[in-house]
Each structure stands twice: as structure tokens, then as C-alpha cells.
Amino acid sequence: MEAYLRSCRGVLKNSPGLHVVMGNEACDMDSMVSALTFAYFLSKSLDCKKMPVPVLNIPRAEFPLRSDSIFLLRETGLSQDCLLFRDEVDLHGLHKNKQLMLTLVDHNILPSADSELEDAVVEVIDHHLLQRPTSPSCPVTVEPVGSCATLVTERIAQKAPEVLDQQVAQLLYGAIILDCVNMAPEAGKVTPKDSQYAVFLEKRFPKLPQRGALFQSLQNAKFDVSGLSTEQMLLKDMKAASGGDLKLAVSVIYMTLEAFLQRRGLQQDLCEFCHNHNYNLVVAMTISFNDNKEPFRQLAVYSSSTVYREEVLSALYQRL
Ligand SMILES: [Mn+2]
Structure with missing residues (x-):
């Protein structure tokens, strides 16, 4: 996974067109993980013509505020340096030159500042309320589950389970556990499908961090606002x-x-x-x-x- 992420910067420089996989502008852990893992999954597919690259939908300078995501990356052994951020890729410029393909994860409609990019959208995978009109040229997977990472896990498990390694699994698992509030039904986030895929990851990767402990450390990292302006x-x-x-x-x-x-x-x-x-x-x-x-x-x-x-x-x- 790390080698793939490191190669993305090269793709950015050397490729005439770009296939970007991007989460929503809050760039929470679910968006980050869904973009990284879904792009990685697409890059392994046989009919992948343009190498997809994940782009985090905030400027790099704002990433230090995503303390939970930083914690998960560190625990997973992935370096922040290999991530690409929104201010490092000129999506509007690429789109004007007809060189952009866009896959949306963790949102299904672009904010108004990006609405011009709408014609570049080639696929959507999301768990929010469906707000986009259906189009035959753009497959949409939208289901009301607790975490978009659950839908990404399902897709990988069904289409290319060999893509799952310890790092990919740990990213997906962290996002599912955090978004579904430790799979606690009383929090009202978790659905049967989230539980199904959390258990699937636990069974296949027995070395994943223990669920409750991982949730607590992610939650602590997320809520640590000490020192923020x-x-x-x-x-x-x-x-x-x-x-x-x-x-x-x-x-x-x-x-x-x-x-x-x-x-x-x-x-x-x-x-x-x-x-x-x-x-x-x-x-x-x-x-x-x-x-x-x-x-x-x-x-x-x-x-x-x-x-x-x-x-x-x-x-x-x-x-x-
Ligand atoms: Mn989400």
C-alpha cells in the first residue's frame, strides 16, 4: 500500500490525464480511508487504464487538525508524506483540459464551488442521502450504513479480496469502528452490514488492534482539541x-x-x-x-x- 501511495505523486507529474478518488470536504477519517483504500483497489483492477490517485479534500496545512486520522496512519505504519492534498492538484485546470476523471467516496454530490467538476464524475460510493440524479454513465453505490468504509470493504471483499492486506484492513477497520461508535447500537450509527464487515476483517486479520482499545484511542485522538485555536x-x-x-x-x-x-x-x-x-x-x-x-x-x-x-x-x- 505504501509503495502505491508513494507512486501517486509520480502519476500526478507524468500522466497526461488523471483519475482522482476523493472524499468529502470535511476530510474526516472515513473520507480519508475510503479515498485511500478505494483508489488502491481500483489501481489493482485489470481494466484500470489510468492509475487512480486518492486526493484528500483539504489543503495540506489543515491536516494536522485531523488528529484521529494522523493517529490511525501512524498506527498502520503509513507516512503522511505520501498523501496528496487538494491544494496540490489543480482539479479545475485538469477538467478544463478534459483530463480529469473523478470518483467520489463518502459524498455523492459536489459542493457548489466544485459543481463544474460534475461532468468528470465517473463513479460514486457513499453512505449519505442520495442527492444526485442517476445517469447511465456513472455507477452509484449509495447505502445508508454507518461508514462509507464498510461499503469499500464490501466491494473489495467481493471483487478482489487479495487486495486486502494488514494495512488496508487496519485503515478500513479503524474508520468503521470510529464511525459506528464502537459498534454500539445505542449510538444509532451501526447497521448490520457495518457489523458484518467489522467481523469479516477481524476474522481475516487476527492481528488487528483490539476493537475497544482501538476505538478509545481513536476517540481520544479525535477529541483532543487542547492547544487548538x-x-x-x-x-x-x-x-x-x-x-x-x-x-x-x-x-x-x-x-x-x-x-x-x-x-x-x-x-x-x-x-x-x-x-x-x-x-x-x-x-x-x-x-x-x-x-x-x-x-x-x-x-x-x-x-x-x-x-x-x-x-x-x-x-x-x-x-x-
Ligand atoms: Mn462518512
């Missing part, structure tokens, strides 16, 4: 949306709402964040855990515009 926290797990003049950032904040609101200079930081990243509304979704390790979520809304603030609040209250 407010801007870094907002960027750590963020999705953007826009419509008309509205530019919205939705960020998952890994602490209690109270702790977040008590951060010194928060209002100023939020104001600067909006200004620097061109958003006019921020929704912070906090997640924390009570003594019984049950997740607890709260919402905060920030905007310097009273109109946006009130619109969002009334929309949220209508759903209560």
Missing part, C-alpha cells in the same frame, strides 16, 4: 454550504457548548473567522460525552447579521 477548531470538522448571498459554515466542535462559549475572545475570533474564510454564518455543533459515555450535542449560531441569525433560529425552532 478557535479558528483551528472551526476548521477541524467543517462543511460549507451556500445559497444566494448566504455562505454558511457548519463545524463540529469537540467540547461542551459551555466550554466553547467560555473561550477568551470567542466573539472576535468568530468575527475574524467569517471575515478570513468568507462566511457570513457559522453553526457550531458541539459534541461531548456524559459520565455514561453517552454523546450530548448542542448548537450555537453566530452571524454578524441579525437577519441571518434570526432566519436560522426560526428555522431551527420550527423543527423542535
Whole structure:
């Protein structure tokens, strides 16, 4: 796997066209793992004409914020240096020259800033709500399971089980365990298919880290926000949306709402964040855990515009 990942930079330089496999713009562990493993699987297929390369959908400078993904890569023995990031590949330029093929993992519709790339999409594998129209030229696999990595595991297990080695298995296993909250039914994420493929990986790779311990260390790494600035926290797990003049950032904040609101200079930081990243509304979704390790979520809304603030609040209250 490492040799393959290392070769991708060469493909980028030397190949006239590019087949990119890319996850969503939050670039969480599921997106990273799905992109790396699905691209690797495609590269081993006999009818693979263009070598596919995984691209992580954030600038390289933001990767240090993905502490859980960094932990999993290190535990798996893969170096961050061999990863390719969004700011290292000119997708729009390639597409203008008709040199891009795009496979989407862990999302099925491109954000508006990338909507031009839509004609380049050749395949989709995802576990979110299906939002794209079907097209005969683009096979779509969308199923509401806990983790996209489950669907990638299923595809590899069915089509090319020999592609699974200890490293590939460990990446997939880590993403499934984390997204399905340690396969705990009470968290409401895990489905029978996620459990089926977690057990499949455990049986085939008895040397995988023990499930509970792996989950706890990934969760600890993900929730370790000590030392992050407010801007870094907002960027750590963020999705953007826009419509008309509205530019919205939705960020998952890994602490209690109270702790977040008590951060010194928060209002100023939020104001600067909006200004620097061109958003006019921020929704912070906090997640924390009570003594019984049950997740607890709260919402905060920030905007310097009273109109946006009130619109969002009334929309949220209508759903209560
Ligand atoms: Mn996902």
C-alpha cells in the first residue's frame, strides 16, 4: 500500500490525464480511508487504464487538525508524506483540459464551488442521502450504513479480496469502528452490514488492534482539541454550504457548548473567522460525552447579521 501511495505523486507529474478518488470536504477519517483504500483497489483492477490517485479534500496545512486520522496512519505504519492534498492538484485546470476523471467516496454530490467538476464524475460510493440524479454513465453505490468504509470493504471483499492486506484492513477497520461508535447500537450509527464487515476483517486479520482499545484511542485522538485555536477548531470538522448571498459554515466542535462559549475572545475570533474564510454564518455543533459515555450535542449560531441569525433560529425552532 505504501509503495502505491508513494507512486501517486509520480502519476500526478507524468500522466497526461488523471483519475482522482476523493472524499468529502470535511476530510474526516472515513473520507480519508475510503479515498485511500478505494483508489488502491481500483489501481489493482485489470481494466484500470489510468492509475487512480486518492486526493484528500483539504489543503495540506489543515491536516494536522485531523488528529484521529494522523493517529490511525501512524498506527498502520503509513507516512503522511505520501498523501496528496487538494491544494496540490489543480482539479479545475485538469477538467478544463478534459483530463480529469473523478470518483467520489463518502459524498455523492459536489459542493457548489466544485459543481463544474460534475461532468468528470465517473463513479460514486457513499453512505449519505442520495442527492444526485442517476445517469447511465456513472455507477452509484449509495447505502445508508454507518461508514462509507464498510461499503469499500464490501466491494473489495467481493471483487478482489487479495487486495486486502494488514494495512488496508487496519485503515478500513479503524474508520468503521470510529464511525459506528464502537459498534454500539445505542449510538444509532451501526447497521448490520457495518457489523458484518467489522467481523469479516477481524476474522481475516487476527492481528488487528483490539476493537475497544482501538476505538478509545481513536476517540481520544479525535477529541483532543487542547492547544487548538478557535479558528483551528472551526476548521477541524467543517462543511460549507451556500445559497444566494448566504455562505454558511457548519463545524463540529469537540467540547461542551459551555466550554466553547467560555473561550477568551470567542466573539472576535468568530468575527475574524467569517471575515478570513468568507462566511457570513457559522453553526457550531458541539459534541461531548456524559459520565455514561453517552454523546450530548448542542448548537450555537453566530452571524454578524441579525437577519441571518434570526432566519436560522426560526428555522431551527420550527423543527423542535
Ligand atoms: Mn462518512
